[in-house]
Amino acid sequence: MTDIDSFAARLHALTDGRASPPRVKDGVMTIALDVGGLGEAQREGVSAAIREGALTVEGVEDVRIVMTAERRAPRIIAVASGKGGVGKSTLSANLAIALQRAGMRVGLVDADIYGPSQAKLMASEGRKPQAREKKMIPVESLHGVPMLSMAHLVEPGKALAWRGPMAGNALGQLVDAEWGDVDVLVVDMPPGTGDIQLSMVQKHKPMGALIVSTPQDLALIDAARAISLFEQAQVPVIGLVENMAGYVCPHCGEASDPFGHGGAEIAAAEMGLPFLGRIPLAIDIRRQSDAGDPPAAGDGPHANAFRAIGEQVAAWIRDRAA
Numbered sequence: 001m002t003d004i005d006s007f008a009a010r011l012h013a014l015t016d017g018r019a020s021p022p023r024v025k026d027g028v029m030t031i032a033l034d035v036g037g038l039g040e041a042q043r044e045g046v047s048a049a050i051r052e053g054a055l056t057v058e059g060v061e062d063v064r065i066v067m068t069a070e071r072r073a074p075r076i077i078a079v080a081s082g083k084g085g086v087g088k089s090t091l092s093a094n095l096a097i098a099l100q101r102a103g104m105r106v107g108l109v110d111a112d113i114y115g116p117s118q119a120k121l122m123a124s125e126g127r128k129p130q131a132r133e134k135k136m137i138p139v140e141s142l143h144g145v146p147m148l149s150m151a152h153l154v155e156p157g158k159a160l161a162w163r164g165p166m167a168g169n170a171l172g173q174l175v176d177a178e179w180g181d182v183d184v185l186v187v188d189m190p191p192g193t194g195d196i197q198l199s200m201v202q203k204h205k206p207m208g209a210l211i212v213s214t215p216q217d218l219a220l221i222d223a224a225r226a227i228s229l230f231e232q233a234q235v236p237v238i239g240l241v242e243n244m245a246g247y248v249c250p251h252c253g254e255a256s257d258p259f260g261h262g263g264a265e266i267a268a269a270e271m272g273l274p275f276l277g278r279i280p281l282a283i284d285i286r287r288q289s290d291a292g293d294p295p296a297a298g299d300g301p302h303a304n305a306f307r308a309i310g311e312q313v314a315a316w317i318r319d320r321a322a
């Protein structure tokens with residue numbers, strides 16, 4: 001026999017937070033289950049598992065599962081780094097596209113309130129979000145990923161002189177927008193471990209975080225700081241990505257490692273975290289990013305590098321959401 005509290009904890013894990021807290025009256029346990037987005041077989045599988053577990057709770061003779069199709073908020077995947085300029089925004093944009101190509105419904109939020117760059121990277125500059133019932137409606141990007149960034153709200157080139165709480169509110173508006181049937185929201189975090197990052201992990205509870213670093217020691221020390229922020233907030237770190245690894249000269253073909261080689265993979269192993277892959281330092285990646293044409297949307301070795309990372313993240317999300 002199980003007690004109701006331990007069953008409630010198991011229920012949460014079993015349903016990925018889709019179930020209401022269980023209530024028992026006259027031997028009947030009642031649970032509301034949000035089945036929005038679940039297929040028939042998944043609904044039946046989850047219901048059967050709930051029923052089986054519920055009947056082991058002391059005093060429960062029958063189980064009533066009320067299915068609701070309430071839309072749930074998208075799951076958040078935060079892309080973070082300790083240091084600025086290591087390629088978070090580049091990875092976020094390409095990850096969003098790679099996840100979409102892996103069959104997920106993806107949205108993108110630029111949480112870099114003071115230095116937004118996603119509108120440029122995703123070719124959606126100049127678009128203005130509409131609002132419905134006080135919620136923003138994301139703008140469409142050229143690549144079919146709905147997105148929101150401060151860049152869609154403020155005039156280009158204007159500096160934002162906001163204090164922490166205002167920036168936190170702005171982030172809330174971007175994240176709690178009208179995301180429709182989006183099931184995964186990739187959030188491009190600002191660098192470091194300040195107010196926005198705290199408000200992100202505390203208020204918006206990402207499902208997982210991806211950490212980007214360049215291979216050299218200094219960047220890795222900062223990455224460790226970002227990892228510890230997520231770990232303290234009990235946000236699982238999906239893994240580490242090494243960016244700007246290895247440079248192949250487009251003229252002579254000679255390979256060099258301006259920022260060192262393999263540092264992030266070693267650091268990931270030391271911290272017991274998965275290493276998800278490396279993205280080379282390549283002029284084409286910079287050029288295409290500046291032109292609003294993320295490599296992941298095309299073909300070739302760079303697209304493949306982002307796709308391989310996207311597939312691992314998609315598998316991680318599916319594992320957790322199953």
Ligand SMILES: Nc1ncnc2c1ncn2[C@@H]1O[C@H](COP(=O)(O)OP(=O)(O)OP(=O)(O)O)[C@@H](O)[C@H]1O
Pocket residue numbers: 081083084085086087088089090091112115117190191243244245279280281282283285286287289290
């Ligand atoms: N793998 C790469 N090869 C070549 N250039 C790259 C690569 N990754 C990123 N860049 C370039 O480096 C610059 C910084 O990248 P990006 O803006 O993605 O970093 P960031 O960590 O988001 O920066 P910030 O801290 O300012 O938000 C950009 O000009 C980008 O095009």
